[in-house]
Amino acid sequence: MSNTVSNTHGLGVVGKSVPKLENREKVLGKAEYIADIYPPHMVHGALLASPHAHALILGYDVTEALAAPGVVAVLTGDDVGEGRMGAFIKDEHAIAKHRVRYVGEPVAAVAAETEQQARKAADLIRIEYQTLAPVLTPEQGLAADAPIIHPDLESYFKVFDAGSEANLASRTVFDEGDVASAWEHCDVIVEGEFTTQAQAHVSIEPCGAVAHMDGNGRIKLWSANQSVFRVQANVCESLELPMSRLQSLTPRIGAGFGNKMEPHIQPITVALAMKCGRPVKLILSREEDFEMVRARHPYRIRMKTGAKKDGTLVARSCEVLLDCGAYVDDSPGVLGFSLLMARGPYNIPNMHSEGKLVYTNKIRFGAFRGFGNPQVTFAGEQQIDEIARQLEIDPIDLRRKNILSEGDPWFLGQKVESAGLAQCIDAVEKASEWRDQIRSTKTQIPGRRTGIGMAITAHISGLLSSAAIVRILEDGCVALNTGAVDIGQGSDTVLAQICAETLKVDLKSVSVASPDTDGSPYNWGTTASRVTYMTGRAVKSAAEKAAIKIKQHAAEMFDCNIEDVELRDGGVVGIIGTDKVLPFLAISARAHWAVGGPIIGEHSLAFERDTLDPKRAVALGLPFPRIGVLSFGALVVEVEVDEVTGQTRILKAWSALDVGRAINPQLVEVQIEGAFVQGLGYALFEEMVWDGGRLSNPTLMDYKVPTIADVPYDIESIIIESPEPDGPYGAKGAGEIGINAVPAAIANAVFDATSYRHRHLPMTSERVFNGLYNSQRKYQ
């Protein structure tokens, strides 16, 4: 059901669902992940976690641990300097130093001959603490007499105007139009408070790292990551090393979803390797992965939306309170992004959003697929539903009336260049037989109710910088090197497709280099749905530059003008209008051995469009001046609720996404479906639960993610292609957007089924049951 982009290229491999390049090694069990690396003479690392949510470290006694069998070295905060890392605010040491700030925070590490020896020895480290009162909620953190989690916050380096104060890590305020006076022009106003829970990423591969220092003091570091460059920056900042001393590499990555973008235990592993002089391997247990990496932010959202009688949206305000945990990590970005997305993909002339980010004594919260968007969409798209019901307008009609089109400005002013949103809505409406569904009476089977709901969303792809190097090898094959880590989503394949398409070569003749800070060009990371769009742009331009050099050689060899030659399929250059051709082999041989040197095309770029148009809007504490291009999506779900237990099952889902251009449609579909299922778990049962400062369910026994049995038999994924002018072959990102609308659409469907509006996630059986009971009491 994809629309086709009109395109002057006779496209070959772009748009084809070619299998991923590394599928064979994965089904063979030969893909090498971090835990599969066993360097010679290596030792195993293990961590000791803080038992306290908040305490001062008064001293360490490591004698017993050092004497334990097999132990090679023990590392504590005393072994590292005062260096601190952080993407937005540099607030985090390599390992807890002077103070612990959450239960589970690594406070010491051991290297020993076996993993078991290391783990047992870690328990023998004695630490003297002076416990402090913990801050467990952002509300507590903002209280006047709250214990201060980062007493030196004021002096920390910050990359943006954070407005930090006491436990307030940052604050952001956006304004457009005049919200305060707009309410009086509204015929209907809905208002509510929404809360969302912490969700764990649960990449099936736990985080880990392997580090080794060579005889020159240079360190080689492999780790589970989403950016070898962020790893390099974080390790070097926290350990006060020049970047030239650290080579950061990547094995295959067992998924990330945001969890592996910023540091986890790479700095500790490097410090341990430097201390013991042997390769160190440190792999987190599942429990540690839950307790010491990061999670999706819990949100408290107050939202208010107003409309005219005819359904025209007039104003919205959104206030959010974010718990960032002990370290801000990517939180200021998440806060700013939610506030930017809180208007939704609508033309609402008056919009105010503001938020506060507050330190607490919990695990750091950070990037997770959707990056703050699912939370505000959960609130915003339910309010659209509420307005539609109050005005008795079909929810799809109400949305259609207010959505953005091409050329419209996004909130704060950035112009939308490509908008396939209307087509997304049309597609899910048609596929779900929406009108028939909402007319049909609810199922009459005793004890069960069904409902249908929809939500729409947008997301960005972009941010910061990427680059690519395309080299033509001696035999005419192509070596692509971008530094972008493929975390399993298939970006190596997609980038190779873009490269092959641009050079008109067979996909098999393109190799993709594994990211390596020594040899790859900078790539900020596999995050922000950006690799296809940003790195894809770099690849296309680099390949085009290589193509020009190839054609220049060919023209010289043919003794004609460069305008007279063209690339033809299969890695050959021909003279236009003739059948005279030269293969890349001959051209590259000439370049290598005779004239001009090896053919290399390279391109660097940084995302260039401003988020804020100061003539339209006002922003305070904007964490990202240039963020990205917009993708769009629409989702309809049908649910069934069991009246006895409140258990909710998703019967069917229809998800349409405008991805500009699907470079590899199968991979896009898997992104749509995978994101839906992750959103289903988030909406219905996934929840990190704390008992005081301690996480109560840090195991897959107690923290449940969807299995094959929770997934509806029909998830229809629909790709809409509304090409982005500067995207590679029109492509925009697809990685995150699929999750945004899921909780909202399910909540709208559960309302349809039970007449109860769920403003708190997750919608567990218990909550749905209570809602059913409350709504019955209310409506009967």
Place this chain on the structure above:
Amino acid sequence: MIEFLLNNEYVALDDFPADQTVLDYLRIHRNRCGTKEGCASGDCGACTVVIAEVVDDELRYRSLNSCITFIGSLHGKQLITVEDLAQGDELHAVQQALVKSHASQCGFCTPGFVMSLFALYKTQSSVDRYAVETALAGNLCRCTGYRPIVEAGLMACNQIGADQFDRCESIIISKLRAIPTHARAASFVIPDSIEQLANTMIEDPEYRIFCGSTDLALEVTQNLYTLPKLVSVGSVKEMNRVEQDNSEFRIGAAVRYEDCAGILVSQWPDLAEVFLRLGSLPIRNQGSIGGNVANASPIGDMPPVLMALNAALELRLGNEQRIVPMDEFFIGYKQTVLRPGEFISTINIPKSSGSRLFVYKNSKRFDDDISTCLGAFLIDFSGEKITRARIAFGGMAAITKRALVLENTLVNSSFNSETLRRARETVPLDFQPIDDVRASADYRIAVAKGFISRLFLELVRPNDIHRITRFEHQSMEMT
């Protein structure tokens, strides 16, 4: 010495740590890193391997979680891992199907899916979507959303054609048959008779008894305890039998769920859903009802069922045998009447012909999740009158317990709205549950009351479908 085959290679081990897992053995000692560790608790399936054993002159293939299987459990079996499937450059049918269906994203879970599908491929010649889902419910994938994997399963497991394992079957069978059924290594004992087991348990109280180790292994992998000596009941003949006469089933305590589910479900159809939702297929391939009972967890799914069915446990200590009714077995949280060295040998379940068993389970996630509340109702009725009721609940107290007030309320009552009202009111009299990470006490009470309502609904309108189950969607798809 324990003996097994690692694919085609004969392996004999004597001096190994009793609590070493198959996963560690493969990764650390055999450099077979294709098998992954995702949780070390049997919850994610990334470590799935396949075990073949000789049953009725054929090889039977089962998927297992290698992270919670002790190495000694391999005795007499063939262990097959992801590295063994392809032949040279040629992928196995299940691997080919996964590639064709784009079913591998990050790939970390993929070897586990390969092996679960391989087990399905080896055990069924044609499969539907439901069979594929049942085989894969213990494998978590966080990337794909599962659809491509289901497609791969349907593609691969409906193919006809022998693979290299079929061609080697007779050789493997003869190699496995050459291995004695009992074994003794330095700290690991595998008796093949109940006398040997009873003697081992008496002679050395340090021996920990286990069957599938789905729970015991967690002490090693999660709590980092050392279990210096282990005795497996997996080969004890008397405990691996399922027998029945007109009045009762006698289920050996070491019989795996998968090996007794069919016969019990044919007697009590409601148990189908209980078994389906109990752990995942690898767990049911490994775990036994005897283990679930002896473990005395208040949230085990079988104890309430067995209590409602009025089962009795045959216990053995040395030469001494005694029979304890299920009602009297649990004495406190994780505490039972078992004395040191004593073990459950058999579970006797009266057939109660003429009674109907209703079982309802509630959990956060449908499959492989600990029950928030499970209610088992054994009901006899004549006309519209209930003549007998044995009812037990799990998840409602520190131990599995009968609902005696409820039973008394129901017996000799008709199923009408007044009885229902009175019955629902008994729940807080029988149970005072607690709040925990899974649910609040109030919700547990409400769900238990809801189960009673559902029971009445099903008694009054037996032909309607009242429950949301995967079975039902399956049957709806079929029609």
